[in-house]
Each structure stands twice: as C-alpha cells, then as structure tokens.
Amino acid sequence: MKEKTRKTKNGRWAFRLVGLGLVLLGCFIRVLDPYPVRMSRLIYFDVLQRLSPREFNPELPVRVVDIDEASLANLGQWPWPRTVVAQMVQNLGEYGAAAIAFDMLFAEPDRYSPSRLLNDPSLEGVLTVENHARKLDNDVLLATEIAYWPVVLGVAARLSEEGEHIASKAGIVEFGESPSAGLISVPYWTPIASPLDRTAAGIGGVNVSPIGGTGIVRRAPVLWNGPEGPMPSLSIEALRIALGETNIIAEGASDEAGILLAVEVGGYRLPTTENGELWLKYRRDTPDLYISANEVMTGSADPDLRAEIEGRIILIGTSAAGLFDIHQTALGESVPGVSIHAQMIEQVLTNEMLSRSDVTAAQELLAFAFLGLVVIAVMSSFGAVASFFAGGIAAAAVLIISWLVFQNQSVLFDATFPLIGGMANFGLLAGYLFVSSEREKREIRKVFSHYVAPEILDEMENSGHQLQLGGETQEITVMFADIRGFTSLSESVSATELVSLLNALFSKIGDQILVERGTIDKFIGDAIMAFWNAPLPVEDHPCRAALAALRMRHALAEFNASDIMLNRQPIALATGIATGQACVGNIGSQKRFNYTVIGDVVNVSARIEQCCRTVDYDIVVSNGVHQSGQDDLALLEAGFVDLKGKANPEPVFVLVGDHSLLKSVAFQELVARHSELISAMATRQSQSSIEHLCQRCQNVVEDVEPGLRQFYRALPGRAADFRSDIPSEQFMFTRHNRMMGSE
Numbered sequence: 001m002k003e004k005t006r007k008t009k010n011g012r013w014a015f016r017l018v019g020l021g022l023v024l025l026g027c028f029i030r031v032l033d034p035y036p037v038r039m040s041r042l043i044y045f046d047v048l049q050r051l052s053p054r055e056f057n058p059e060l061p062v063r064v065v066d067i068d069e070a071s072l073a074n075l076g077q078w079p080w081p082r083t084v085v086a087q088m089v090q091n092l093g094e095y096g097a098a099a100i101a102f103d104m105l106f107a108e109p110d111r112y113s114p115s116r117l118l119n120d121p122s123l124e125g126v127l128t129v130e131n132h133a134r135k136l137d138n139d140v141l142l143a144t145e146i147a148y149w150p151v152v153l154g155v156a157a158r159l160s161e162e163g164e165h166i167a168s169k170a171g172i173v174e175f176g177e178s179p180s181a182g183l184i185s186v187p188y189w190t191p192i193a194s195p196l197d198r199t200a201a202g203i204g205g206v207n208v209s210p211i212g213g214t215g216i217v218r219r220a221p222v223l224w225n226g227p228e229g230p231m232p233s234l235s236i237e238a239l240r241i242a243l244g245e246t247n248i249i250a251e252g253a254s255d256e257a258g259i260l261l262a263v264e265v266g267g268y269r270l271p272t273t274e275n276g277e278l279w280l281k282y283r284r285d286t287p288d289l290y291i292s293a294n295e296v297m298t299g300s301a302d303p304d305l306r307a308e309i310e311g312r313i314i315l316i317g318t319s320a321a322g323l324f325d326i327h328q329t330a331l332g333e334s335v336p337g338v339s340i341h342a343q344m345i346e347q348v349l350t351n352e353m354l355s356r357s358d359v360t361a362a363q364e365l366l367a368f369a370f371l372g373l374v375v376i377a378v379m380s381s382f383g384a385v386a387s388f389f390a391g392g393i394a395a396a397a398v399l400i401i402s403w404l405v406f407q408n409q410s411v412l413f414d415a416t417f418p419l420i421g422g423m424a425n426f427g428l429l430a431g432y433l434f435v436s437s438e439r440e441k442r443e444i445r446k447v448f449s450h451y452v453a454p455e456i457l458d459e460m461e462n463s464g465h466q467l468q469l470g471g472e473t474q475e476i477t478v479m480f481a482d483i484r485g486f487t488s489l490s491e492s493v494s495a496t497e498l499v500s501l502l503n504a505l506f507s508k509i510g511d512q513i514l515v516e517r518g519t520i521d522k523f524i525g526d527a528i529m530a531f532w533n534a535p536l537p538v539e540d541h542p543c544r545a546a547l548a549a550l551r552m553r554h555a556l557a558e559f560n561a562s563d564i565m566l567n568r569q570p571i572a573l574a575t576g577i578a579t580g581q582a583c584v585g586n587i588g589s590q591k592r593f594n595y596t597v598i599g600d601v602v603n604v605s606a607r608i609e610q611c612c613r614t615v616d617y618d619i620v621v622s623n624g625v626h627q628s629g630q631d632d633l634a635l636l637e638a639g640f641v642d643l644k645g646k647a648n649p650e651p652v653f654v655l656v657g658d659h660s661l662l663k664s665v666a667f668q669e670l671v672a673r674h675s676e677l678i679s680a681m682a683t684r685q686s687q688s689s690i691e692h693l694c695q696r697c698q699n700v701v702e703d704v705e706p707g708l709r710q711f712y713r714a715l716p717g718r719a720a721d722f723r724s725d726i727p728s729e730q731f732m733f734t735r736h737n738r739m740m741g742s743e
Contacts, residue, residue: 012380015436019376019429023369026421030365037417042218044416046330048406053331054283054343054352061098061242061311062345064290064338067318071293078318081112082138084297086145088316091296093149096310101152101238103206103317103325103338107190110138139193147199150241154206154234157186157224166192167228169202170240171247174230179252179260183225183276184210204237208327208340216328217340219277222263222270223250234315235341239348240265242313250276268348271355279354279412281347285335289342290319315342356412364414367398371422375429384430391426395419477532477545477579477625478602479518480609481509481552484572486526492568501564502526505571508559512551516544521596527609531597534584542579542628546655549575549619572618576609577655579624607643608652614641616714618707619655626653634662634704636674638711639681639721649721656705666703673697677715681722691716 030037065088067078075084092100113136146153155166166189174180186205197203208220224231232240232248240248243266253259253274263270272278291308293316317338318325325337347353374394379387395418402415483489483505490498506528510520513530517538521529530548532541552573560570582599608620615638626635634657640649661667677693694712701708 015380015429015432016376018432019372019380019425022425022428023372023376026368026372026425027365030368030417030421040416040420041414042216044414045218045412046216046332048403048412049282049330050332052407054281054347054350056283056286056288057346057350058288060346060349061313062289062342062349063308063312063314064336064342065092065293065296065314065316066290066336066338067293067316067320068290069320071297072320074294075297078320079110082106082110082142083112086138086142088293088296089142089145089149089151092309092314095296095306097149097314098311099150099152099201099238099242099313100146101202101204101234101241101313101315101341102154103234103315103341105154105156105190105206106139106142106193106196109193110142113138139196143195143199146196146201150201152202152204152234152238152241153192153196153200155189155192155203155231157205157207157210158188158190160188165189165227166197166203166231168226168231168237169200170232170237170245172223172230172232172250173247174250174252176250176252176254176261177257177259179250179258179276180223180225180230182258182260182274183223183230184221185225186231187227189226189231202232202237202241204232204234206234206337206341208337216330217280218330219273219279220340220344221276222272222278223248223260223276225276233341233344235344236263236265236270238313238315238341239268239345265348268351270348271353271357273356278344279356280330280340280343281352281354281410282329282331282333282343283346284331285329285333285339289339313345315345317341352410354410354412360411360413364417367401367415367418368421371395371398371418372425375422375426379426379429379433384426384433387426387429391422395422472585473581473583473599474533475541475579476534476582476584476597476601477541477577478582478597478605479513479528479530479532479545479549479575479577480606481528481530481549481573481575482609483526484574485569489569489571504564505556505559508555509552509573512555513548515551516548518545518548519595522594529602531582531584534597535595540628540632542577542625543632545577545579546619546621546625546629546633547658549577549655550658553618574609574612575619576605576607576612576621577619577625578605578608578622579628580604580622603645604643604650607645608641608650611641611643611652614718615639615652615654615711617654617711620652621655623651623653626651632659632662634658634667636671636708637678637722639718641721654708654711656708661704664704666700670697670700670704670708673700678722681715681719684719687716687719690719 072078089100172180189205191197192200192203205221205224207224208217210221220233220235222233222236224233230250236248240246245266249264250260251262251264253261259274260272260276261274263272263276270278291305295302295305296309315338317336319336326334327337327340328334329340371391371394375387375391378390398415398418402413405411405413489501493501506523510528513520513528516532518530518532519534521531523529530545532538532545538544552575556571556573559565565571578601580599580601582597582601584597586595587598604622608622612618612620617638620638621635629635633655635653636656638652638654641652642649656667673693673696677690677697680690680693694715698709698712701712
C-alpha cells in the first residue's frame with residue numbers, strides 16, 4: 001500500500017514537472033514571438049475592433065476633399081495643372097480651413113507651365129504667347145498661393161538615391177535617451193518641386209505604413225527618422241498647423257536609448273509603440289467624411305459647403321481606383337489612404353487611442369502561465385475532465401478581461417496566446433495523462449491476465465464490464481488444486497527457493513486454466529482456486545474446467561522433468577472440480593474488495609479435492625460435472641464419499657481423459673471391466689472376486705492412463721463406498737471402521 005502511494009505521488013510530481021516544462025516552453029515561444037503568434041494576435045485585435053468600432057462624430061473638425069471619379073471626369077485626368085490646384089487652395093482658404101494637407105506628391109515641376117511648354121522642342125512653332133507670359137511658372141503661382149494659407153505638403157519614403165534630404169518644418173523636441181533613434185528609418189524622401197517646399201507651412205510623410213508594408217494597416221507611423229532628422233506624418237503635421245503649434249514633443253524612455261513612449265502636439269498626447277507607430281482604432285468609412293473636389297472647385301459661396309470646411313482640418317486625397325491609394329483596414333474595409341490620416345486625427349482629438357505596452361505583453365505572459373498552472377494543478381489532482389472545466393472558466397475570465405480593458409481603456413490585451421497556449425498545454429498534458437493511463441492500464445491488464453484469460457479481458461473491455469460491490473447468483477464450475485507432499489518439500493529447500501519453485505509451478509499450471517477461459521480466484525499457500533462462467537459466460541464450463549485439469553496434469557509432468565526439479569522429488573497435484581449455483585461478484589468493503597465466488601459449490605469443490613487421498617487419484621469431479629461432460633470426457637465412477645458439511649455421501653468420478661480417449665477402444669474396454677467391478681462391489685460379492693476384477697482393470701490401464709493403477713489398487717478397500725443401499729449412518733460407521741483398519 002505504501003509502495004502504491006509512493007508511486008502515485010511520484011507519478012503526480014512527474015506530471016507536474018512535465019506541465020511546468022510546457023509552460024516554460026510556451027513562455028519562451030512567446031518571447032521569440034514567431035510569425036504565427038504575431039498574426040494570431042493581430043487577427044484577434046481586428047476582431048475586437050470589428051465587434052466594437054469607433055463611432056463617427058460629424059462634429060469633429062476633420063474632412064477629406066476627395067479627388068473622386070466625378071472630379072476627374074469634370075476637371076481632367078490627374079495630375080491637374082498647378083493653377084487648378086492653386087485655385088483649390090484659394091477656395092479652401094477662403095472657406096476658412098484651419099489646415100490644408102495634401103496626401104499627394106508634387107515631386108516634379110508642373111508640365112503645364114507655359115515656360116516648360118515653350119521650351120519643349122516638339123511644340124516649337126506650334127504655341128505662341130505674348131512675351132510677358134513666356135516666363136510664367138505654375139509652380140511659382142501655386143507656391144505664391146499656398147504661402148497665404150496653412151498648407152501642408154506631403155513627401156513619401158523611398159529607398160532609391162534619387163530622393164532628397166528634406167528637413168521637417170516642425171521643431172521636434174526630444175525628451176529621454178534619443179527616442180528618435182528607434183524610429184522607422186527613411187533613407188530618402190521624394191522631392192518637392194521648387195519653390196513649393198519653401199512656402200509650405202508644413203511638410204509630412206504621406207505613408208501610412210513602413211516602406212514595403214502591405215496588407216492590413218493596423219499601425220501608422222507618427223514620426224519617421226529621415227536623413228535630416230525626425231519627420232512627422234502628414235496627419236500629425238496637419239494637426240500641428242491647425243493648432244498653431246511650432247513644436248512636436250517626442251517622449252522617450254529615460255533609461256534606454258531608441259525607445260519612443262509618446263508624442264505630444266498642442267496638449268494632445270499620443271501613446272506610441274517604441275518605434276513611433278500609433279495603433280489605429282477604426283470606425284466604419286462613411287460618405288459624411290468626404291467632400292468632392294468638384295464641389296470645392298465650383299467656387300460658389302455655398303453656406304453648407306462653408307460649414308463643412310470652416311475651422312476644420314482639410315485633407316486632400318483621392319479615392320479614384322486608377323490612382324492606387326487604397327488600403328485595407330482592421331475592419332475589413334478598403335479605404336483611401338487619406339481616410340486613414342483623417343482617422344488618426346479624429347482619434348487624437350477624441351482621445352480614443354489604442355495602447356499596448358510592454359507591461360500589457362508581460363500580463364499576457366502571466367495569463368498564459370496562470371492558465372497553464374490551473375490546468376496542471378487540477379489535472380494532476382482530479383483528472384482531465386475537471387481540468388477542462390477549470391481551464392475553461394479561467395480562459396473565459398481572460399477573454400472577459402481582454403474585452404473589458406479594450407472597451408473601457410482602449411488597451412489591446414491579447415487573449416489568443418493564453419488561450420491557444422493553454423489549449424495546447426491541455427492537449428499535451430491530456431495526451432501525457434492518456435499515455436500514462438494506458439501504460440498503467442497495460443500493467444494492470446498484464447497483472448489481471450494472470451487471473452483471467454486474455455479473450456475474457458477483451459470481452460470485458462468491449463462490453464464495458466463494471467466492477468462494483470455486490471454479486472449475482474449463477475451456475476459456475478469451481479476448481480481446487482493442491483500440491484501433495486508440500487510439507488516435506490518445504491522442509492527440503494530454503495524459503496527463497498520454495499517461493500521460486502511455487503512461482504514457476506503456479507505459472508505453468510495457471511496458464512492452462514487461462515487457456516480454457518478460467519478465472520484464477522486466488523493462490524492459497526500451496527493451493528490454487530479457479531472458477532468458470534464468470535465474470536463472463538463460458539459455454540460448456542464444466543468441460544472447460546475438466547480440460548484445464550487435464551492440461552494441468554500434462555504441464556505438471558513437464559515441470560517435474562524440467563531443470564528446476566533436478567534432483568528433487570516429483571511434485572504431485574490433487575484437483576477437485578464441482579459445478580453448482582454460487583454468488584459471483586465483488587465481495588469486501590467499499591474501499592477494498594475482491595472478485596470471487598461464495599456458495600456451497602466452493603465448499604464441495606474443496607472437499608472433493610481433499611478426497612483425492614481417499615480415492616487415490618489426482619483428478620476427482622462431482623456428479624454435476626459428470627452429468628454435463630459424460631459425452632465429452634473420459635470419466636469413471638469413483639463411488640460415494642462423505643464430504644464435510646454434507647449429511648449424505650456424494651457420488652464422485654475420476655477424470656481420466658478427454659473426448660479422444662473417451663472414444664478409444666482401450667478406454668471402452670476399461671469401462672466394461674470397470675462396470676463389472678462396480679456391480680460386484682454394489683452386490684457385495686466376495687473380497688477375492690472384487691480383487692480379481694480390480695486386477696483385470698489394472699491390466700488395461702497402461703494403454704489408457706497409468707495413474708489409474710493406484711486407483712484400482714485402492715478400490716478393494718473402498719468397496720463400501722459403492723454400496724448405495726447402505727443407510728448413511730451405517731455408511732459412516734463402515735467407512736470409519738475401514739479407515740481405522742487401514743491405519
């Protein structure tokens with residue numbers, strides 16, 4: 001019992017160590033943060049936003065002037081002449097725009113400028129203009145116009161050396177250990193046609209994702225690290241101009257270089273990633289955000305249009321498909337890039353900005369470890385089913401916390417890694433538990449197979465046989481087999497040698513019982529008890545038990561001839577078999593019980609085994625076995641014997657052989673002679689006559705079963721056992737006198 005408890009504790013601690021190893025492995029994987037882990041996290045954040053997107057507020061001072069398909073159809077293909085753009089700037093300025101930001105590039109001089117057209121060799125002699133117009137430059141006209149208004153021009157990041165080093169017009173004030181060093185680096189910016197770069201109030205980066213970035217735009221840079229220093233994004237620069245600020249504050253970590261924590265513009269604080277990106281909290285795209293450029297270019301003093309523009313930040317971009325400025329958002333929508341800039345400004349103004357810090361990532365790691373420890377603790381103590389429910393409750397708590405912090409604090413808490421990692425841990429631990437259980441099951445099956453035939457074990461498993469306290473009454477066959485001369489054997493060898501000898505013997509004869517689908521009940525010192533027809537039905541169980549006894553006789557002969565019995569006296573076995581009703585089931589206490597049989601047939605079988613001495617034969621069976629197997633077994637009548645606990649003598653039979661012996665000529669001749677002998681003893685013929693008939697039987701047993709020789713030698717002294725007409729009292733008195741005389 002102590003050994004079993006120790007093994008259980010060792011197995012439980014081994015399980016916990018394996019679980020802890022899996023938790024540590026999961027933490028290591030999370031620190032490495034491979035692509036599948038990152039993508040599952042980002043997809044989960046998308047799901048959160050789709051469940052609860054931002055609401056559009058029409059009162060926010062942000063609008064987009066859209067160069068849409070209608071505008072292109074009316075004003076011509078893009079790029080428009082800079083004179084048209086200058087007119088748009090003038091109209092927007094006169095409508096009272098707080099800032100005008102172009103989400104487009106003016107990288108080359110206007111090809112429609114008269115000065116460029118007249119210098120084109122292909123147009124020489126075709127165009128004629130007055131002398132004063134020969135030097136007109138549309139870029140100068142646009143530069144002159146934007147000088148009057150709060151205009152922000154855009155530059156794009158590029159890798160080629162054809163770009164230019166363009167400095168920001170905003171003052172970037174850094175706090176901390178060089179926060180700009182960790183910003184997304186831009187080798188070159190696209191140029192701005194001169195003199196536009198000199199007259200613009202601000203310059204900002206138009207890219208909404210790093211160079212080469214594709215797919216869903218979930219974060220957008222707030223600051224870039226350009227060749228001439230930090231450069232704000234177009235949206236942040238437009239906000240700065242609208243607020244009338246000159247500086248942008250970059251807040252970095254005080255103890256580590258290259259870490260940006262937040263950006264401040266005119267009192268608005270934007271929490272960023274360490275490389276200067278802002279998590280975007282999207283809303284559904286809505287037509288209310290857009291104003292068609294065609295409406296702005298009409299030049300009419302429309303009060304409704306003025307109400308949409310006055311005092312607002314105006315971003316100019318395009319939704320035309322042919323201009324290729326369409327991006328996908330976390331909500332699954334495809335929107336113009338200028339719309340993303342507008343949404344950045346909106347969430348800054350409403351302070352609906354998403355945040356995600358290293359502290360949040362550490363909390364996710366703790367949540368994963370917590371789920372893993374819950375699964376380990378519960379599974380090691382209560383099993384997989386209980387840990388499934390406990391882990392499910394803990395996982396639900398993580399999901400709820402993730403949702404609440406997103407809804408109430410706009411914090412992006414990843415629940416996927418704790419949940420997926422927890423499920424992976426559960427699956428692996430459940431697999432480990434299953435393998436361990438299967439190993440233990442195999443060990444138990446191996447042990448149990450010493451008592452029950454393998455095919456019976458298979459049938460029990462397939463039928464879902466339940467072991468529970470209690471039993472049922474049914475017909476069974478019981479066998480008792482006992483070693484003869486065990487006392488003298490035990491005195492001739494040491495205790496260790498005796499145990500080894502018994503183990504080898506019981507293994508040999510026990511296998512024969514299992515072959516015939518018997519169940520070994522127990523080993524009682526030098527004896528073995530077995531039964532048939534339980535726990536599962538066994539057809540012809542009396543014959544099966546008899547055949548098992550015959551197999552045991554043959555196995556015992558081989559055992560006596562083996563090396564282990566060298567120089568030892570041969571072992572003899574006495575076997576008794578009886579068939580009858582008994583209670584079969586699990587008998588014992590609620591905590592410990594044995595599968596066994598209780599009933600009169602058990603006592604009868606034990607007593608028949610004991611009477612093998614009287615009958616002087618190794619296998620004796622009851623009348624019930626005789627009645628069931630007389631057509632299949634070679635049996636001989638052995639008279640009536642008194643059994644302890646029985647009021648009347650019981651008829652018994654000796655088991656000589658199987659069906660093949662039963663049909664043999666030698667056995668049939670023996671049966672005929674045996675019948676004459678039984679008749680002589682029953683009719684009280686003379687002792688000499690009985691001895692003569694016994695000798696006649698002995699003359700033929702050599703060809704049948706040599707062990708019968710001793711049986712017939714003892715029969716003349718057992719004549720009274722065959723006189724069935726003697727009353728039981730006189731039977732007992734005669735038997736007593738016979739036994740006293742033999743002594």
